[in-house]
Amino acid sequence: MILLQVQQVTRRFGATVLFHDVNLDVAEHGRVALVGRNGAGKSTLIKMIAGETTPDEGQITRKRGLTVGYQAQNAGLNSDKSIWDEMLTVFAKQRAMERKIHDLEAQMSDPAVIADTEQFDQITKTYDQLQQDFSDQNGYGYQAEIRGVLHGFEFGEEFYDKPISELSGGQRTQLALAKRLLEKPDLLILDEPTNHLDVETLTWLEGYLQGYPGALLVVSHDRYFLDHVATEVYDMARGSLHHYPGNYSHFIDEKAQRLQQEWKEYDKQQTEISKLEDFVNRNIVRASTTKRAQARRKQLDKMDRLAKPEGDEKVARFTFRPHRQSGNVVLDVVNTAVGYDGQTLCSPINLDIKKHQAIAIVGPNGVGKSTLLKTILGKIPPLKGQIIFGTGVDTGYYDQDQANLHDKKTVLHELWDDHPTTPEGDIRSILGSFLFTGADVDKTVHSLSGGEKARLLLTKLALRHDNFLMLDEPTNHLDIDSREVLETALNEFDGTILFVSHDRYFINQVANQVIELSPDGTTRYLGNYDYYVDKKAEQDAYAAKEAAEAEAAHPTVATPKQTQVDYQQQKEHQKAKRKLSRQVEALEGQMTKLETQKADIEKTMSQPDYFNDVAKLGDLQQQLDATTQELSTVEDDWTTKSLELEKFTD
Incomplete structure (x- = not known):
């Protein structure tokens, strides 16, 4: 069943057409991804689908009664309530x-x-009816559901009573998403839901969305996330929308094949056009062939000419080239602790970085990943330990906070002021390779989008020609095309890379080692992100096995007093459990007896001797009604007692 249809929709801004005649379907339980470059119109389209704006042309139709939940990117939850009380508002009916x-x-x-x-x-x-409705609507489980979602976003019980107004912007954004998930609309629309989530939370969110009961429409630049969530992709490019079945990786393959076919058809038509034009030019003035030339000209005029495939899409072109080579030892971090104001975030940290390694740093939010980079660079003093750079190391730094940019400068002078001896024409040419062309170079930094600022930072970094790049969340704000260009540039870089990222696809493409940060220090994994995940799973399974074997070999010994308390508690627990179990068994016996009585009455009523005896049938019907009512009551009691017994078992 189709829940929603976008039909021939167009959006204009003045004389400029952002997109035209786009079509999109969302089926029941659909998992739809909307991808495309920054500025292509993705957010504009989903605002129309969400009902916040209307199309200039075309229409958007919905199934009657469809509930839609829309979570805009970076839209935080504003409330004076505590976290727990705000989440409870979702279940007001229950x-x-x-x-x-x-x-x-x-x-x-x-x-x-x-x-x-x-x-x-x-x-x-x-x-009885209300209790059944309550059970059907998860009345007995909604609080557990709230706890599960809050835990997924790393809000433990210590946060439940905290006022939302006291939280950071990032935390309020996560809570807004958590509330939207709990609401369970028929169609859930998410615009960049993975922004600023750490890897652990991203993994949880993927699992949750895979089991989401409704349909999903997701805009995201996180390719790993799209691979695990989406089952169909709509690609917005050059003002049009193309549909591809499958996840993101399948879309990439299919798009490449489609583009190859478009080029083949385009080249074939260009060859035909060239032949026709050549024939016309050679024969139009000759009396003997002029009619044939005129026929060819008409054929040219009537031809539906194919547009050059993706002719208006430009990609950034850049490389990182070091001025000189470093020594083999690039950086040693020895038994170091990082943090602020004497508060340790992570310790001990040990890094041994050699030339040409590409190392990703991962870990939960707040563990000190960005702090570690700033400590290595000397922007923050270490709480203890040593940081030793090798010989000939030139360090370049990409700051996710974009603090290295000057708001009041133009794009041109942001770069030119760092390289005043470089001719202006060369500076403009370099900026052009990063997609800053024409009037773009005269924009002030303050007026740039997040993606444009990211590209400007990469431009500055590329011009430094350092041999050791330290990058803090370099893919934030970049669209997928720009991320792929950055991946290529880093993979071709003849130097060393240390980077922090939550972009798992990016880590897979660039890293040859992963360092996991935790409050207890660092753990090294000699592979990319997928290798890291596999090894973590092996280690967790091995640790669980060892713990179970250790417990079996050496059971925990409690103190005499604790043993007595535990024994009494266990005794009371078992007593109550046995009582409930007996009650459940008794109710099951009653149900069996009543079901037999009901079947016997129905069998008797079906006998020919009773067909024409209204009095006897009336008596039997009364018995059947009474038995059915009693059976319903006993079944309800059995359901209640069984749920209580399950809690004891858990």
Whole structure:
């Protein structure tokens, strides 16, 4: 079933057409990715789909009653409530049902109500139906669901009572996404949901979205994320939208094949056009052949000429070339601790970096990855330990905060002021290779987008010609095409790289080693990101096995007092569990007995002797109704007791 259709939609900004005649379908349980360059119009389109804006032409149709949840990129949650209370607002309906259930329970225990059989039966019937509805709508599990989602975004119980107004912008953005996930709309629209999430949270989010009950429409530059979440891709390029089945990697292959076919058809037509034009030029003035030449000219005029494939899409072109080679030893970090104001984030840190290595640093947010880079560069003093650079090391630094840029300078002078002896024409040419052309070079840095600032920083870094690059989240703000260009430049770089990134696809493409940072120090993995994940899984499995074997060989010994307390608690626990178990068994016996009685009555009613005996059939129908009602009550009791027993088992 199709939930939503975008049909022949166009968006204009003045005389400029951003995109035209685009079509997009979202099916029930669909997993749709929308990709394309920065500025292609992805966010504009999804705002239309979300209902925030309307198309200039075309229409967007929705299934009747469709619920849509839209999470814009970097849109934080604004609330005066605590984290827990804000998440509870998602389940207002269940909480109202919960209160109603308690009210009905109080009424059913009222002696006056019990004495009034008719009233008691009516309340009981309402209670049974409400309890069933409550269970169907996850009334017994919504608090556990809240805890699970908050835990996924690294909000432990210590955060539950914290006012949202006291959180950082990044935390409020994560909470907004968490709330949107809990709301479970039929169609969930996410614009760059992976921004600023660490690897652990990204992995959790992927797993959650894979099991999401509704449909997904996702805009993202995170290729690893798209590979694990999307099952179809829409590519927005040159004002049009192309559909590809499969995940991101499949889309890349299919797009390359489509582009190859387009070039083949384009070249074939160009050859045909050239032949026709040549024939016309040679024969139009000759009396004997002029009619044939005119026919060829008409053929040319009527020809539906193919556009040059992707002719208006430009990519940045740059390389990193060191002025000189460093020694074999580039950097040693020995038993170092990093942090702020005496508070240690990570210790001990040990790095042994050699020439031509490309090392990725990973770890949870807040563990000190960016702090480590700044400490190595001398911007922050180490709390302890040694940092030793090798011979001939020239260090270049990419700062994710973009603090190295000057807001009031133009793009041209941001670069030219660093290289005043370089001719202006050369500076403009260099900027052009990073896609700063024409009037772009006269823009102030303050007016640039995040992606443009990132490209400007890379331009400055490339012109330094250092042999040791230290990069802090270099793919932030870059679109997929720019990320691929950066990957190519780094893979061709004849130097050494140390970088922090949460872009797992980027790590896979660039790194030949991974260093994991934790509060307890560093762990080295001699491979890319996939290798790191596999080795971590092996280590976790081995550690779990060792722990189980150790526990079996040497059971934990408690103190006599603790043993007595534990024994009493266990005794009470087992006693209550046995009581519930007996009650469940008894109810199961009752259900079996009642089901047999019901089947016997129905069998009797179906016998020919009773077909024409209205009185006997009436009596049997009353017995059947009473048995069915009693069976329903017993089944409800069994469900309640079974759930309680499951809690004991857990």
